[in-house]
Amino acid sequence: MKKPFLHTVSLMMAAMLLLGTLLLSGCSNNSSAEESGSTSESSLTSGTDVVFVDPSQVRPDYGKLGFESNGFTFGIYDTMDDIIAGIGDPNGTFEAASCAYQGNDYFYYYSGFELMANDFDGVQRLTHITVIDDTVSTPQGITIGMAAIDFTASSISFTDEGNGKFTHQEGSCIMQVIIKNDKVSAIEYYPAK
C-alpha cells in the first residue's frame, strides 16, 4: 500500500541533498573567489588589485620596457631576489600594510628610482618602478625634467591618454610618462590590469 507521506518526505530529503551538493560544489557565478583561487579569509581580504591576479599567470614579459641599473636590466614581474642580486642592495626599504594588514606593498629605495613589489605565492615580484629624479634615465633616454618635445622624439611610441599622461604597453607592462608645464614630471612602470 502506498504511503504518500513517507514518499513526500523521502523526496524532500533527496531535494535537500541535491541542494546541498549544488551549493558545496561551487555553483556561484562570483569570480573573485575563483580568480584568487581561494575563499579563505586571507585571500578574500588581500588588499591590492595585484593580488587578484592569478599567480600562475604572472610572468615577466616587458619586452622593450626593461629598466636598467648597474648594467642589469629588469622589469615588471621579475623577482626581487633576481633584481637585488643584479643591481645591489637598496638604500632603504618601507613596508606599507593595507588597512586590513594584508597584501603588503614592499618598497625598495635606490638612487634616482624606487621599486615596489608584492607577493605572488610567496615570491616577491616587481610591480612598480618610479623614477624619482633626473639622475637616471630610461633605456629610451627619457629623464625627469626633459623637455616635452624631446620626449616625443623617443624611440618608442606613446599613446596620449589626455591630461598630459602618455602610456606605452608591452606585454603586461605599462610605461607611463606625465608631462606638466612642457616637461617630463613623472616616469613610472606598472602592470597592465
Add this chain to the structure above:
Amino acid sequence: MKISKTLKTWLGIALFLVILLALLFAAQRLLMPKYMSGIPEGALPAEYYRETTDHDVIFVGDCEVYENFSPMTLWEEYGITSYIRGGPEQLIWQSYYTLEDTLRHETPKVVVFNVLSMSLGEPQSEAYNRMNLDGLRLSSTKLDAVRASMTEDETLLSYLFPLLRFHSRWSELSKDDFKYFFKTDPVAHNGYLMRIDVKPKTQLPSKPVLDDYTLPAIGFEYLDKMQALCKDNGIQLILIKSPSEYPYWYEEWDAQVAAWAEQNEVPYLNMLLLSDEIGIDMQTDTYDGGMHLNLSGAEKLSTWFGAYLTENYALEDHRSDPVYADVYAAKKAAYDAEIADQQRQIDEYGKLIDIERANGN
C-alpha cells in the same frame, strides 16, 4: 483526532522547509569568515550592535579613524561618549550608508568623517566590500550600500545569502570557525583597533605625480548627502583629515575639500597641518612607520580632539551618569586588559606575537 492526509503532507512540507532553512543558516554561519584573528577589521561593523548606550559622537571613515582615535580617551578626559563606525578602505558611500544605518539605532550630536576616501570614486575590491558590508544588519540601507559598492563580478544575492559566496570555504575551515560559531569576541574598543607597538617613521615612498588632481564628483555627491542627512537629524558634521602621513593627501585635494567645507559651512580640520599642536611624534606615535597611529598617538590625538569638541560643541559630560559610568567602567577594564596583554607580548617576544602568527609569520 485523525489528521487528514493533506494536512500531514503540508505539515511535512513545513517541517522540511524549517529544517532546510535551519541547516542552510547553520552552514552559512559556519562558512562565513569570523575575522577573529588576522583581519579583525572584518568584525567591526557587526560589533557596533552590541552597544547598550548611545553615543554623542560617531566617527565614520577608513582606517585613519579606527586606528587613530581612542573613544576611551574621549570618555576618560571629557566624558564624551563616542563610537568609531569605521572600516578598512571604507569608501565614502559606505561611510554614508553606515551613518544611515547608525541613525536607525541612535541620533548622535556630532558626526566626524575622515576625507581620505574622497580620492576613490569607484568600487575597489570585493574583499574590502565584504569587510565593510557583511556585518551590517539587513535593511534597505544595507541593500543600498551593497548596490553602490559592488564590483563588476559581485552580486546582490551573495550579500543577501552570503552562503552563495562562502560555500567553498568548507575546505578551509579553521578552529576559529567552530569556536566562534555561536558568538564572536569583541575585537575593538568602541570601534578602535588598538596597537601599542612602535615602528618609527623612516623614509616614506615618493609622492606620485598625478595627471589629474580633480577629486571624483561622486565624493562630493555623497558629501552633500551626508550633510543633508546630518541636517535633517539635527547633527553637526565635522570633516577631518587624520594625521596619517601615508597614503599621501595632496594639497590640490585638500583645497577642493576646504572649498566645499567653506561653501557648506562645515568645519574641516586637516590634522596633518596640526600635528605639532596635537603633539604627534612619528618616532614614537606610529606602529607602521607613519601610516597609522599607535595607542600613544591615538590617545594624544583624542585628547586634542576632545578639547576641540568640548570647546566648540555642547556635548554633555556623562561621567556622573551612573548608567554610562557602569558601562564605561567595564569598557575601561577591557581596554586596560588589552594594553596589558599587548605589553606582555612585546616584553616576551619583542613584538605582537598574536598578530604575527595570525598573519602567517
